[in-house]
Amino acid sequence: MHCPFCRRADTRVVDSRTADDGSAIRRRRQCPECGRRFSTVETASLTVTKRSGATELFSREKIVAGVRKACQGRPVSDADLARLAQEVEEAVRSTGAAQVEADEIGRAILHPLRSLDEVAYLRYASVYSAFCSLEDFELAIATLRMERNQGQGATASASLSEAEAADDVEHTT
Numbered sequence: 001m002h003c004p005f006c007r008r009a010d011t012r013v014v015d016s017r018t019a020d021d022g023s024a025i026r027r028r029r030q031c032p033e034c035g036r037r038f039s040t041v042e043t044a045s046l047t048v049t050k051r052s053g054a055t056e057l058f059s060r061e062k063i064v065a066g067v068r069k070a071c072q073g074r075p076v077s078d079a080d081l082a083r084l085a086q087e088v089e090e091a092v093r094s095t096g097a098a099q100v101e102a103d104e105i106g107r108a109i110l111h112p113l114r115s116l117d118e119v120a121y122l123r124y125a126s127v128y129s130a131f132c133s134l135e136d137f138e139l140a141i142a143t144l145r146m147e148r149n150q151g152q153g154a155t156a157s158a159s160l161s162e163a164e165a166a167d168d169v170e171h172t173t
C-alpha cells in the first residue's frame with residue numbers, strides 16, 4: 001500500500017483493529033518517508049451487478065432503504081431492518097461468491113422479510129416479482145395461508161431456498 005501523500009511504495013502498519021462485528025479490519029499506517037498517517041479498511045469483497053450491468057459494492061444501507069419502503073406503517077423497527085440486512089448479507093456471503101446479481105439479493109430478502117411481516121413481504125414481493133394482476137396477489141396470499149395452516153412455513157421456504165441455491169449452482173457451472 002503506497003503512501004497517498006508522497007507515493008512512497010511501502011508504508012508501515014502502526015495499529016490494527018477488528019470492527020465490532022468482525023466484518024472488517026481497520027489499519028492505521030504510517031509512511032516512513034513523509035511521516036504522515038492514514039487508515040485503511042479491509043473487508044471481504046462483495047460486489048453487486050445490477051440489471052443495467054453496472055456494479056457497486058454491497059451495502060446493507062441499500063437493503064434497509066429498499067425494505068423500509070415496503071414496511072411503511074407496519075410494526076417493523078429500525079433494529080428489525082438492521083437484523084434483516086445482516087441476514088441477507090450472511091446468506092449472500094455464504095455462497096462464497098465475490099460478485100452477485102442484484103436479483104439474488106432481492107431473492108435473499110424475501111424469506112427473512114416474510115418472517116418479519118407478511119404485509120411488507122407481499123408489498124416487496126409485488127414489486128420484486130413484478131406482480132401484474134390481482135391473481136398474482138391471490139396466489140401469493142394463498143401460498144402464505146396454506147403454509148401457515150400447515151405450520152410448515154419455515155420448512156417449506158427453507159427447502160425452497162435450498163432448491164434455488166442448487167439452481168444457481170447449475171447456472172454457474
Ligand SMILES: [Zn+2]
Nearest residue numbers: 003006031034
Ligand atoms: Zn509519505
